[in-house]
Amino acid sequence: MNSIVHRFAGTIKFPTVSAPGSFSLEPFHRLREYSASVWSEVFSSLEMELHGGASILLKWAGDSALEPVMLAAHQDVVPAGESGKWSCDPYGGEVLRNRVWGRGTIDYKCGFSGMLEAVSLLLAGGFKPRRTVLFAFGHDEEVGGLCGAKAITESLITSGVVCSSVLDEGGYIYSDPDGTVTAELAIAEKGYASFRLISEAFQGHSSVPPDRTAIGILARAIVALEDSSMPLPYVPVEISSSRWLQTTIAPTVLSGGCKENVLPGKAEAVINTRPSPGSSVAAVHEFIESVAEPFGIAVELIDNPSISEPSPVSSTDTPDFKALKTSILHNVAPGTGFRCGIFPAATDSRRYSMVAKNAYRFLPVCLDQRGIGALHSVDESISISDYLRCVEFYAEYISRVSSKS
Numbered sequence: 001m002n003s004i005v006h007r008f009a010g011t012i013k014f015p016t017v018s019a020p021g022s023f024s025l026e027p028f029h030r031l032r033e034y035s036a037s038v039w040s041e042v043f044s045s046l047e048m049e050l051h052g053g054a055s056i057l058l059k060w061a062g063d064s065a066l067e068p069v070m071l072a073a074h075q076d077v078v079p080a081g082e083s084g085k086w087s088c089d090p091y092g093g094e095v096l097r098n099r100v101w102g103r104g105t106i107d108y109k110c111g112f113s114g115m116l117e118a119v120s121l122l123l124a125g126g127f128k129p130r131r132t133v134l135f136a137f138g139h140d141e142e143v144g145g146l147c148g149a150k151a152i153t154e155s156l157i158t159s160g161v162v163c164s165s166v167l168d169e170g171g172y173i174y175s176d177p178d179g180t181v182t183a184e185l186a187i188a189e190k191g192y193a194s195f196r197l198i199s200e201a202f203q204g205h206s207s208v209p210p211d212r213t214a215i216g217i218l219a220r221a222i223v224a225l226e227d228s229s230m231p232l233p234y235v236p237v238e239i240s241s242s243r244w245l246q247t248t249i250a251p252t253v254l255s256g257g258c259k260e261n262v263l264p265g266k267a268e269a270v271i272n273t274r275p276s277p278g279s280s281v282a283a284v285h286e287f288i289e290s291v292a293e294p295f296g297i298a299v300e301l302i303d304n305p306s307i308s309e310p311s312p313v314s315s316t317d318t319p320d321f322k323a324l325k326t327s328i329l330h331n332v333a334p335g336t337g338f339r340c341g342i343f344p345a346a347t348d349s350r351r352y353s354m355v356a357k358n359a360y361r362f363l364p365v366c367l368d369q370r371g372i373g374a375l376h377s378v379d380e381s382i383s384i385s386d387y388l389r390c391v392e393f394y395a396e397y398i399s400r401v402s403s404k405s
């Protein structure tokens, strides 16, 4: 048991950080070397391909006449931020008070390490998958997966591979304020789009301001957006009780003005949105315009590679879904509920969906009431029992899903 935990803790010691403008492949190479040494039987039994510089595709070959199935986990982590705010070394991989501490322990090295450990256990037990199992370990999910997940996907498209499903991060075990605990399997994820609000007004001396300034107009429009909400889209009944149903609209960047006694002629805000399944980037654009234009504000879509439409809603009537649900229910604590839902952020599964008929998102880790907000925060940590549950869950899921025809 200890060696399972320490192999995992070892992966935290590699600062595989991906952030705009800061990217080194060297920690990824060292993480791969480490993984190939501590899970040597996995790396010698499965076929490995490297894509996009540091993304890993492992293939556990089964009957090539049957559809393969995919599991995905990204190796990269967000920066630790101000390390002084951590109560431990974010890249120390410390095991203390029944927890493993450090950046990536939940998001998402417990998946990367947990899957390798599960394969290792299955190999030791002589298990052979009936159909092929692919493991996709991207290296730039936190900055959009434009290099890793995209390169893996393109190579699978070139080889004509279509998987029955991909299992990625996303849903978790949530404890709600009323004390109920529920495992939420996300069968859809939101899209991503940012918009620029542009306010233009009189530029001149601040001693003689007009009634409405560029900054004041912009502020009113932002408040109006915060006070409004998009009409709910039509969604299938399976996700209708999701807590993340609503499209979110959040101001994230403000700019305007260059000197304290000059009225700026222009002020701008960036509004980041997450369109819900059933909605679209175009519908969100239209909605923001309908709120902001009466203030005289121009709205434009910020064209960048991160734009994505909300995902389709995956089927709950497939053998893979059933294998997943059974594996979840076997591995959560008694009394834990189960529901399908929507994941509010983007994952690499949006890229893998091009080579997978369905995308499911679940990690059997308990998130407290801070929920997903805790993931990129300081003092990221996972309980040893949660990590061991990940390993057992992956081992059960892989053996169930790969045994089906």
Ligand SMILES: [Zn+2]
Binding pocket: 074, 107, 108, 141, 169
């Ligand atoms: Zn993640």
